[in-house]
Amino acid sequence: MSENCIKLNNINKYFGNKQVLDNVCFEVPFASVYGLLGPSGCGKTTTVKIISGILEATSGETLVLGEKMPSLPLMARIGYMAQSDALYPDLSAKENMEFFGALYGLAGKAFAKRFDDVMALVNLSDDKDKVVGAYSGGMKRRLSLAMAILHQPTVLILDEPTVGLDPRQIIEIRHLIKDLGAEHTVVLSSHILHEVADVCERVVIINNGAIVAQDTLENLTKSISDSFRVRLRVLGPEREAKRVIREVAGVESIEALGSKEPGSADFMVEAAREADIRVPLFRALSRADLPILTMRPLDIELEDIFLQLTADAGEGY
Amino acid sequence: MLAIWKREVQNYFYTPIGYAFLGIFLLAGGILFSLTSVLSSMPQANVVSLFDNLSFLFMILVPMLTMRLLSEERRNKTDQLLLTSPLTIRSIVVGKFLAAITMLLAAMLIATFYVVVIAQYTVTSIFSPQGATYGAIITNYVGFFLFCACYIAIGVLISAMTENQVAAAFITSGAILVLQLLELALLPNFANSANPFLSFLFAIFSWLSFYARYSTFTAGMLSLADVLYYISFCGIMLFLAIRIIDRRRWSGGRDAPAGEGAAGAWKAAFASLTGRGGKGGRA
Numbered sequence: 001m002s003e004n005c006i007k008l009n010n011i012n013k014y015f016g017n018k019q020v021l022d023n024v025c026f027e028v029p030f031a032s033v034y035g036l037l038g039p040s041g042c043g044k045t046t047t048v049k050i051i052s053g054i055l056e057a058t059s060g061e062t063l064v065l066g067e068k069m070p071s072l073p074l075m076a077r078i079g080y081m082a083q084s085d086a087l088y089p090d091l092s093a094k095e096n097m098e099f100f101g102a103l104y105g106l107a108g109k110a111f112a113k114r115f116d117d118v119m120a121l122v123n124l125s126d127d128k129d130k131v132v133g134a135y136s137g138g139m140k141r142r143l144s145l146a147m148a149i150l151h152q153p154t155v156l157i158l159d160e161p162t163v164g165l166d167p168r169q170i171i172e173i174r175h176l177i178k179d180l181g182a183e184h185t186v187v188l189s190s191h192i193l194h195e196v197a198d199v200c201e202r203v204v205i206i207n208n209g210a211i212v213a214q215d216t217l218e219n220l221t222k223s224i225s226d227s228f229r230v231r232l233r234v235l236g237p238e239r240e241a242k243r244v245i246r247e248v249a250g251v252e253s254i255e256a257l258g259s260k261e262p263g264s265a266d267f268m269v270e271a272a273r274e275a276d277i278r279v280p281l282f283r284a285l286s287r288a289d290l291p292i293l294t295m296r297p298l299d300i301e302l303e304d305i306f307l308q309l310t311a312d313a314g315e316g317y
Numbered sequence: 318m319l320a321i322w323k324r325e326v327q328n329y330f331y332t333p334i335g336y337a338f339l340g341i342f343l344l345a346g347g348i349l350f351s352l353t354s355v356l357s358s359m360p361q362a363n364v365v366s367l368f369d370n371l372s373f374l375f376m377i378l379v380p381m382l383t384m385r386l387l388s389e390e391r392r393n394k395t396d397q398l399l400l401t402s403p404l405t406i407r408s409i410v411v412g413k414f415l416a417a418i419t420m421l422l423a424a425m426l427i428a429t430f431y432v433v434v435i436a437q438y439t440v441t442s443i444f445s446p447q448g449a450t451y452g453a454i455i456t457n458y459v460g461f462f463l464f465c466a467c468y469i470a471i472g473v474l475i476s477a478m479t480e481n482q483v484a485a486a487f488i489t490s491g492a493i494l495v496l497q498l499l500e501l502a503l504l505p506n507f508a509n510s511a512n513p514f515l516s517f518l519f520a521i522f523s524w525l526s527f528y529a530r531y532s533t534f535t536a537g538m539l540s541l542a543d544v545l546y547y548i549s550f551c552g553i554m555l556f557l558a559i560r561i562i563d564r565r566r567w568s569g570g571r572d573a574p575a576g577e578g579a580a581g582a583w584k585a586a587f588a589s590l591t592g593r594g595g596k597g598g599r600a
Contacts, residue, residue: 053400054400054401072403075402080398082398084394086393086394086395087393088328088393090331091331099324102320103321103402103403104402147398
């Protein structure tokens with residue numbers, strides 16, 4: 001078996017003459033939450049459809065659990081949550097689940113047990129007999145997620161899982177996805193930056209069908225900026241604190257931000273990326289009897305990374 | 318396949334379609350039976366004319382059964398869940414076809430009431446040369462079933478081509494109407510034609526004709542060739558439906574640029590028939 005759960009090698013996909021994926025390569029390790037990030041229409045859905053076996057790549061190789069996709073036996077080990085709710089509106093939640101359970105050979109007591117567990121997980125136990133047509137958008141998304149995990153897949157593919165949800169539901173679903181990441185390998189496609197930042201360990205950024213970056217969020221941040229910024233609040237006179245901070249080795253610039261708390265002064269301190277100035281700052285200010293009230297390193301926001309990497313975004317797919 | 322079949326049969330009764338189908342079939346059958354076997358001045362002690370006349374209702378009845386079978390999955394986007402399940406496309410298509418066939422069988426089973434009535438009142442004539450024998454009734458049942466199954470298979474194929482079930486219904490009705498006009502109105506004109514080309518066409522179309530073959534069943538004959546013809550026809554229609562869904566998947570389905578939809582479906586069907594279907598999928 002492959003070391004990685006999912007491996008995409010040089011995936012190209014054409015619809016007619018139009019190329020929608022250009023040499024896409026990435027690997028997803030077991031039991032991790034991987035984010036596919038990109039503007040709407042950049043090829044994310046096509047990528048997840050190729051991984052889940054709905055589409056086949058025009059060229060390249062898709063390996064899931066060490067086997068080539070598409071493969072029917074593998075399908076039973078993949079759970080897929082589509083971007084739009086794929087539910088039968090005229091059936092109840094239970095009947096929908098019974099049908100999809102039957103497709104995976106889940107019936108009788110085994111189904112009943114799993115159904116109760118999954119419905120409790122997505123907080124829909126009280127509405128299990130309600131017709132899905134009467135569900136709210138959020139309930140439908142949660143039921144779609146329940147359906148994707150019903151057969152206990154090893155790999156879980158979630159295509160824009162929080163689209164159309166209110167903020168509270170979004171937080172609930174994100175918590176659920178994080179929890180699922182402990183047992184499943186989760187690939188999540190999203191155009192919402194904070195969603196990916198909250199949930200995913202690693203990120204693949206796609207633009208115009210091609211991967212423009214893939215790494216951990218931390219490394220992506222480092223790669224895009226060569227500076228390290230710290231926001232400080234020091235108890236004591238501003239001028240003296242500024243003098244002490246300036247003398248700390250590695251500090252490149254210092255900006256006074258005024259006083260937000262009586263008797264204190266706020267500063268934005270910038271240093272070279274490789275120099276972690278937090279400990280030297282603490283020691284220097286401590287020696288000068290200038291207590292640090294708060295110290296917060298400021299990373300570059302995911303938005304900054306995304307905008308920089310997709311700066312040339314044209315018309316997507 | 319069993320799960321698909323069960324869900325589809327269930328769905329016929331969750332929606333008014335199943336009731337409407339059975340209602341129209343039995344109401345029309347009842348009226349025709351009354352006219353031909355009860356109220357007529359020359360009552361017929363058989364089900365030949367009943368089924369024969371019912372076949373003209375195919376263009377209403379068959380689309381009712383088939384229009385949403387595959388098109389609704391695309392519209393609901395549930396096709397994506399079916400395609401990511403371990404089911405083969407063949408199981409999906411055949412399961413749905415069998416669900417429609419089950420409805421047909423249910424309607425025909427209820428229609429045996431007419432046979433019971435005939436048997437009650439024409440005991441003396443039912444085995445007579447003038448009346449129908451039980452054997453003829455059975456062959457008539459088999460013939461009608463196979464005849465109708467072919468139209469259902471056409472409906473399944475058309476349902477695979479579009480996500481609009483109204484369009485699927487109209488196209489299926491249109492296809493059945495054209496086939497019936499060809500067989501019953503146009504084809505007889507070619508018979509005994511002096512023109513060798515028209516005679517040739519007549520020979521070809523007579524061989525292909527559903528109705529001509531159905532006539533052998535109504536005459537009380539059970540021809541293996543005819544049975545095989547009907548079964549093969551159903552098989553080809555279902556095979557094309559499978560290939561269309563398979564092909565749509567490879568070409569990208571609804572994500573594909575305009576022009577890859579219905580046109581692509583026909584191309585796929587043609588390529589399958591001519592053996593240029595490309596790589597095999599999950600079928």
